[in-house]
Amino acid sequence: MKFCLIPLGLFLILCSGSLATAGDPEKGYRVIVDKPLISPYWDQETFDNTWRVWPKELKELAEKASPDQRRKLAYERYGLTPRPDNPDKPLQYVVSDDGDWTPNCFTCHGGEVAGQVIPGAPNHRYAMQTLADDIRIAKMLLGKQLLTSDYGSALVPLGGTNGTTNAVMFGVILMSFRDADLNVHRGAGFPPTKHHDMDAPPWWSFSAKDYLYCDAFAPKSSKGLMQFALARENGPEKFRRWQADFDHVYAYLQSLEAPKYPYEIDRPLAEQGRIAFEKTCAECHGKYETGEKYPSVVIDIAEIGTDPVRYEALSPAARKVYGDSWFNDYNRGVKSADDTPGYIAPHLAGVWASPPYLHNGSVPTLWHMLNPTERPTVWRRTNGDYDQQRGGLTVEEFSTMPAGVTRRDEKRTYFDTRKFGKSAAGHDYPDQLSPEEKRAVLEYLKTL
Template sequence: MHRPEQLKDLSVFASLAVLLVACSSATCSADDAASAAERGYRTLRTKAFLPNDFDDSVFKDLWKQWPEPDRSKAETATEKSRLRMIRDRYGLHQGPEDDSRLLGWVPTENGGHAMNCFACHGGAVDEKVIPGLANTELDLAALVRDVRATKLAKLKPLSHLDLAQLNLPLGGSRGTTNAVIFGVILDGIRNPDMSVDTSRDTRPHVHHFLDAPAWWNLKKKSRLYYDGFAPKNHRMLVQFTLIPKNDRETIYSWEDDFRDILAYIESIEPPKFPYEIDRKLAGRGQVVFENNCAECHGTYGDDWTYQERVVPIDDLGTDRVRFDAMTTDHRAHLSKSWMSRYGKDEVIPDPAGYIAPPLDGIWASAPYLHNGSVPTLWHLLHPEERPKVWRRKSTKFNREQVGFKIESFDSIPAEDRRTDEKREYVDTTKFGYSADGHDYPSRLSENEKVAVLEYLKTL
């Protein structure tokens, strides 16, 4: 599998969008943009915007919270093997520089570790780490719970996430988080000028869980989030650092950091499909795709097009919990804020539906739909075959169906419903997890679906 080349030759990824964000004068060059992107990546990997979640002593003892027989297996393992077991259990990855540091946490003083954006946006395919890909293996809920229990056993102070989890669900099925409500609360406790006001009522909180989008598609978009209600600018990226401890002056002081971070995100190229492709079949699939799918998802290649089309929610038919979870008041609050430049960058308080995303790198982006309810592209193209309940069979890539290798069930087995194992399952009958909708491929013949699947590997 090819890894992203953003660290080797960032200049080739510079685009007009990066230039506009990263540069302050008309004479800005591609080298300036590349430098901004390099700074953005370095900032994400080295600068803590949040307090420590745990230190080395806590991390190394997480296994002591595990049930048997896993606890005994960890106890008798070598330290190196035990650390690998800890990373695997919670879905944590090492950085692509092949060092020992976690990708999603920044090392701080005294052996501490503070969460960064890569916790959710640093994933892997076939165990190859791809910064900017959703981390579909993350089990944030189990991690924070076990961190809290380990700290209490060691008489260590609790952090913001340890306490937040007591009232706020952090994640559902593995790889999903309650990101929308995180944002509602963090944005809601800020006055327009970013001063903190914890007396503000941020309700309603409709807790639900989402799959993180791939970062490399952001360069084609002018708006953020699945419904496109928010403008794309560097200030919006500050949203998930808005805990009360970070006061207004602190947030303002980070503005250049987040300019660079946006430049980095927009420099990321999608990974290439690393296996054999039937180019003749893919060519036929391109014709079918452009006649049936391009109206919403755009065209690809050197002369690509992308309309950023919002598909009305009733036409799309996918799970609407994400759409309904944010009220007009939630969205409108942002229009008065420093983050939207006090409304100069348009905020849409009542979007019509979800944005049809670009499909660059779609082969690597399983699971599909915004809630991660569809395990492979084959299932996306065969709506009637989408499993009711499923879980990943292994972390190996499913080359034939393009996505996860899975096991299907009629329901979550009884023995797993009251343990951490329940988060290994995606139950599409549950609130917010419906796999219905996006049934447009039903109009295609089977031969056309086979060809389109092959074409999607080329994007």
């Protein structure tokens, strides 16, 4: 079975590595946006005709629109943005001169925050499953041949909520069809899977970390960044040939810096917040003054109390398959579940620009992170505006899923924390702070 053409850009949260690599950051960016590493998923004609399979009201709007207006509607529906250096192309896909579209790493790691497209920001609008479904139907409408990726996206869940993806299981599936040298197994069985959604981490934290997976089991390396390219047509020789390219990609990730908060900051209040933060939060998340080192603290799953599904989903067997592979230099420093019994406290530089929060993206704002009992049961992003007061996405909040929401694409615009793997519970430490201290800490987080 060919389940290898799962969309690109999903496995940089599996990035491994702390070894320094020689590379050119600019060349690394060009590799991501210009070099297709797997076969294309669709052509320009297919994308331009997705509007024909949209829901009635949106389809009627597109039918009356100009081609440029339709493109904007499509970008909005699927969570795509123009490239900052080339607005004629989407940041999230490599589009060839012939009009072939191939997903790249920015599908999940290239987002828009406070009206600004930021390569490296989590793409909290990416509608991966909806895009895959619309492409499949559009191809059938146009009489085009379906590809392995089209069948795979119909069988393997890509993401239950826009902005999150089933990334961990993609990695487990792709690696299960390879031996340690990355040769394709003959007759390999489909591995056990526990499908769930993950929020992409911000890339500007890459340089601070030794282990990037949220349970800190895999060390950084340029090799580990290639996992997303495990299409069946890519054998061991290609990965070895591409290592120089990914030395450049590694250098690009290392070079990224957290974006600066673009709005006004109450500096005296932020200083009060720094004092409260260092008293309550810094032991795990670190201090952010010059010369301070990120502590990389892993918190036991029973103590932190956040959703355990991600922790449970990556089995010892799956860890071993990756750990023993060429991607990891044949077992260089991979940690077991006993060594990492929970989730790592994330690096918080640029935290204002990486909503939603927690590993599963269940908490829409920093205010909700600091006020655990106020986290919504169901929420929906309302527009692209940044919530300056609460620090995060502008959302509507609901006690349950609104009546009448029946279409699957519409359901994916809502985050329901009652669903499997989507709990917003846990990380109750901010309740040690007074309401005044919480307000000050929120202001301080804008400065990081």
